[in-house]
Amino acid sequence: MVRTNKGGMGTKPEDVRVLEPNRKQLEWRSVDLEGTLAADHEVRAIWEMVCRLDLRAFYEEMKARGSSPGRSATDPRVLLALWIYATSKGVGSARQLERLCDSDDGYRWIRGGVPVNYHTLSDFRVAHGEKLDALMTQLLAVLKHQNLVQLKRVAQDGMRVRASAGAASFRGKASLEQCREQAKQQVEALRAQLDEEPVEQAQRQRAAMLRAAKEREQALERALKELPLVEAAKERSRVRSAKKKVSEPRVSTTDPDARVMKMPNGGFNPAYNVQLATDVDSRIIVGVDVSKVGSDMALMTPMLDEIEQRTGKLPDAHLVDGGFAALDAIDNAHERGVKVYAPVLKPANGCDRKRTRKDSAGVAAWRARMDSDEGKKTYRLRAATAETVNADLKHWRGLDRFRVRGHSKVRAVALLVALTYNIRQAIKMLAA
Numbered sequence: 001m002v003r004t005n006k007g008g009m010g011t012k013p014e015d016v017r018v019l020e021p022n023r024k025q026l027e028w029r030s031v032d033l034e035g036t037l038a039a040d041h042e043v044r045a046i047w048e049m050v051c052r053l054d055l056r057a058f059y060e061e062m063k064a065r066g067s068s069p070g071r072s073a074t075d076p077r078v079l080l081a082l083w084i085y086a087t088s089k090g091v092g093s094a095r096q097l098e099r100l101c102d103s104d105d106g107y108r109w110i111r112g113g114v115p116v117n118y119h120t121l122s123d124f125r126v127a128h129g130e131k132l133d134a135l136m137t138q139l140l141a142v143l144k145h146q147n148l149v150q151l152k153r154v155a156q157d158g159m160r161v162r163a164s165a166g167a168a169s170f171r172g173k174a175s176l177e178q179c180r181e182q183a184k185q186q187v188e189a190l191r192a193q194l195d196e197e198p199v200e201q202a203q204r205q206r207a208a209m210l211r212a213a214k215e216r217e218q219a220l221e222r223a224l225k226e227l228p229l230v231e232a233a234k235e236r237s238r239v240r241s242a243k244k245k246v247s248e249p250r251v252s253t254t255d256p257d258a259r260v261m262k263m264p265n266g267g268f269n270p271a272y273n274v275q276l277a278t279d280v281d282s283r284i285i286v287g288v289d290v291s292k293v294g295s296d297m298a299l300m301t302p303m304l305d306e307i308e309q310r311t312g313k314l315p316d317a318h319l320v321d322g323g324f325a326a327l328d329a330i331d332n333a334h335e336r337g338v339k340v341y342a343p344v345l346k347p348a349n350g351c352d353r354k355r356t357r358k359d360s361a362g363v364a365a366w367r368a369r370m371d372s373d374e375g376k377k378t379y380r381l382r383a384a385t386a387e388t389v390n391a392d393l394k395h396w397r398g399l400d401r402f403r404v405r406g407h408s409k410v411r412a413v414a415l416l417v418a419l420t421y422n423i424r425q426a427i428k429m430l431a432a
Contacts, residue, residue, distance in 0.1 A: 033112060036105040043085055043106040045427045050081045054138060057131050074114060079124040081110045087420040092398035092413075094122035126404055129412035136419050137310045139426065140286060144311055148429050153280040153378070154315035156287070156303050156324065157386035158296050159394060162401040163258035163270040163410070170250040170260065170270070176224050179253060183217040216253075223256040230259070233293070257407040261294035272402065274414050277303050278389045280319070280381050284425055285389065285418045286311060290411045296323040300340075301332050314338050319382035327363050334362025341379045344370050393417055 012018070037043060058076035085106060086097045098118040101107045143149045171179065190210040194203060231249040252258050258270040273294055277287030287306045291299055300320055308314050317339045325342040333340045344367055359367065369375040393399040399417045402410050
């Protein structure tokens, strides 16, 4: 006699004895986290690098000390290592990272039994922008001290990264003021209901709604403060392009710091302009900045300032594309001893590129440099460095879209991605 298995997947004779799965039984397991990872697993190297960093700034703000009452704080080494490992794998969601901490051996090894949740992870990433900036500088100092970063040639490039804001969230002044008044009325109404509500559970719900309404009101206030800056930028654009009029300035109600920018696909979306400067020889990122302006024309000098501040010196040569080649920026770099390599754009009237009376010494030297074979050869290193590093961050490290809002939080995420890339590069270089 033959019976059919439940579900109809195959047949089994009744007199055949087999071990069938029982997925409802409870199991006790002995787990050794050290034994779950190979000795050369990349997580171990990341943890070692994090432990070498000076994290005193993170510990100084912690209130749990000695025998004082209160819960012990989560070790910032654990949170930082978790985010660096997650970022190296392209994970940018705090909720996804929380799930991986329970299911993936690499994350479980870093955690080592320390309880974490998505709220703690999310707050850590965006609340320590200045500390992440200091860690970036600290790591560069170590690599520079060991002559692994020499700043002979640095390539700068920008990429526009989608913001966490929709196109429909952009509103003009009249609409913003109307939304602000509505938000104020909602806050006042919720406050009155919270005072009158006797049930504790309902009070918590009203309190949560009140917090959300206050956040929306604050976002609208920020949007109205950003509006004059957007209006001034549009006016400058109108003057440069000799347009008779431009569209009404608008600001996002969800992320007032985001700007509508032209994206690589030709479309226009809310975005941030992330600027990265990379050392050509070591492929270490030596400068990170996040701009609200879509154009790169005025962003070369601020990047040189940041590189000098981070490393204590300026690069010998700075490689940029034509979008950065503002003549005043080239003059500034020349006065500071930096050779700029950027394409000389041919004027619309077809004039040649030789020096004219209007050319300063720095601009003339730049033109002559780019006319030489050596200059053209050096410039080709820009795309091979900056564009490949930017592509790595975009496609493999999660820098294709920001999931946080506000310039400070966006900059913190950009710094974390750059720090992750540098740590991976430093591990390879130190191992070699």
